[in-house]
Amino acid sequence: MEDRIAAYITRTREKALEQARAVDRQIRNGEKISPLAGIPVAVKDNICTDGILTTAASRMLAGFVPPYSATVVKRLEAAGATLPGKTNLDEFAMGSSTENSAFFTTRNPWDTGRVPGGSSGGSAAAVACGEAVCALGSDTGGSIRLPASFCGVIGFKPTYGAVSRYGLIAFASSLDQIGPFSRDVTDCALLLNAICGHDPLDSTSARFDVPDFTRFLVNDIRGMKIGVPEEYMAEGINSGVREVVVKAIALLESLGASVEYTNLPHTEYALSTYYLIAPAEASSNLARYDGVRYGFRAAKTSDVMDMFMKTRSQGFGAEVKRRIMLGTYALSAGYYDAYYLKALKVRTLIKEDFDRAFEKYDLLVSPVSPTTAFRCGEKTGDPLEMYLSDICTISLNLAGIPGMSIPCGFVEGMPVGLQLMGKHFDEGTLLRAAYTFEQNSDYHRAFPVL
């Protein structure tokens, strides 16, 4: 299976067995075990694991073994989950297809000629084909939701600040958020229980009362007020996808929710705002990869500046370099106000769009992506075309709100994801709607035939 899907950069069979044996011992001793005990949860390879290779799918970090684990990894270990391996991604999580991995491309289990989506493509594919029960990914502009949608699994991006970023190799710090992949909503809630909560090691992690997310697993959305942003259903959305999504919305309505079309007027600026803020932060976050302390260092350099330049030009892939240059430019003297500062202002407007919408609605729904999984190589030549895959997902990162992709149907045999969007720290409403949808449909039971 792995030969055909290539979901993992590193497999940690021994570690997983060792962890599983520990759980076995607990069971034999009659100890109380957590719901995640012994469950294989794959981890995206931009999340640090103590003593285990962590590459962010970059040549730059080939051979990097961190001496610490991300907070989420520690929490999963504490809950007894096992680690089957580290999954593939677009280099430094920059991409929408996993084709930007410096090592290899992961394949979509529903059609190995197609991409799994990205950047957390390895995690989504591993869960879709059963190589892991659950997985962790990271989402900066849709990197959990898009591959979940393309691979027909559940992907959840929590509210910014709900999950610690400590140990997540930063792409864009104000947008990055770790979240789970799973095959059903129940597992998703269990994973959220494990990973959410304040972390003193992350200043941006919120102090909030973490609920038991399983209490939102209720098959009832009667009276729930759902808004459908027209901008997310406009032209550009593939007609097959739109049809599937409209049907899914109709199902929600038939289950007792009230549905209305609404507007998020600043949506058209989201993509350009995102492509200023994210690269700006990335240009600074990725400055540390210079060959001095760890990771890749170019050979045959004449002095320290030469070493920096050769290391970075050889160590980073094309998309990463493109975004570093974009971000450096956006922050440069003379351009800062026109680009970066302006983007921050528009970001506020986008956030206010959502605030206004959530005065009227409990939940917003939309497609996750304008299309289903595209063919490998189809969009690699045109970065702008690739960026458009995230058109429905990036606004949520800009606003910091939670978003979820749930399987809601197929177009020509390829899965379609329905995006649920909620208020800050209102993960519960998303889970309730997703659970109700799941209990009244069977899309999540479909399994790719390989």
Place this chain on the structure above:
Amino acid sequence: MTNYETVIGLEVHVELKTRSKIFCDSTTEFGGEPNTHVCPVCLGLPGVLPVVNKTVVEYAIRAALALNCQIAGFSKFDRKNYYYPDMPKNYQISQYDLPIAGHGYLDIDVNNEVRRIGITRLHMEEDTGKLVHQGTITTTPYSLVDYNRAGVPLVEIVSGPDLRSPEEARVYMEKLKTIIQYTGVSDCKMEEGSLRCDANISIRPVGNEQFGTKTEIKNLNSFKALYRALSYEVERQTGVLNKGGRIVQETRTWDEREGVTLPLRSKEYAHDYRYFPDPDLVPMIIDPEWVEDIRRSLPELPDARRERYMQEYGLPGYDAGILTSTKELADFFESCVSAYPNPKAVSNWMMGDLSRLLNAGGVELTACKIKPAQLASLLQLMDEGIISGRIAKTVFEEMFASGKDPGDIVKEKGLVQISDKSAIMAVVEDVLAKNPKSAADFRAGKERALGFLVGQVMKTTRGKANPELVDKLLKEKLLQEKL
């Protein structure tokens, strides 16, 4: 020829002596084997995040309040981006447009005139590591990096362009050091780099409002270097303008050995730092109550203390200034005066013998073996006539060397003053008998001969004879015999 006025502004970096670094738990201790005071956070490893050390913010506010600054209600950290191998992240976390404090001032005394120097801003930032070159910077085949200092908290204190001479700059720097030391937030050791200074300097024709083109001088590692480099630069700029030339805006470095400032290659400093708010750190909302708590906890600062010494103790301004120049000295003085309430006498001993011995031995007051109470009891012994002033100086040196109580030293060495009239008279008679010529000289009106005779008596008693008594008895005897 045009007369020029000098305009100087200083940017001073002060290392805060918190126990741990600004964004992690690593120790700030000075020294240590290279790369032993580090952790993943201050090494900037992938995925790690900074968390602000609250004590750093508190210390920054403390320093700012002592410099009469206003504390911001809202402040944030920014990233200053540039590539240099001593920076683990290739950006420095600093503060850009919303520093923790600003709009302060500091008063300096120059030629008996008080000058108020503005403090434009005070902000927090992290220190960088250190490059260790093999040989000189230009010939080194490779360099090593020590990140022990990376992440050590600093405050940068920027003065207004208010200083008008190298002397004023030196006095400002000394005063700043004194005030910061008083607040207890830094050792301000220039030799360990916990106090560093860069200077901006320009000159303009006297009467001109507009500033001249400035140069920035780096590598000013001592008060002397600051003074000499600025003096050199005034001369250099004056020379350039007098020859009809133009000042080039540039960064120059002070070459201590040659005594000149030299331009740094401009490329090295032509940075666009691309400042932007650090998304890993949330903005700080500073609680005014907290600021007031910190204000209340500040010690009496040097200016106020000096004033009090003049009023309360009646000390001359000069004495008061020196005694309050460090908190340790002033604390020592007050502790001594509380046990021996003669401020002028204490002041004389501290500014005289104590400071002489400290300087000669290169000893810091904090490491001095003499405790304030011991100096007080020495003075007491003199007042009570148990030892003479001359013996007191010997005892003081012994105290300085051993840390013993003056009473014990006097006892052990048998230094108690001889005030027994008949015992001294016996010696006096003996000396006069042995030195008839000197006695005759005195009687013939040569007053100076008396000094010799006193000396002989003191010598015979090994200094222990009460000098006043010796004087009195000698005169008595000589005059008696004259009659």
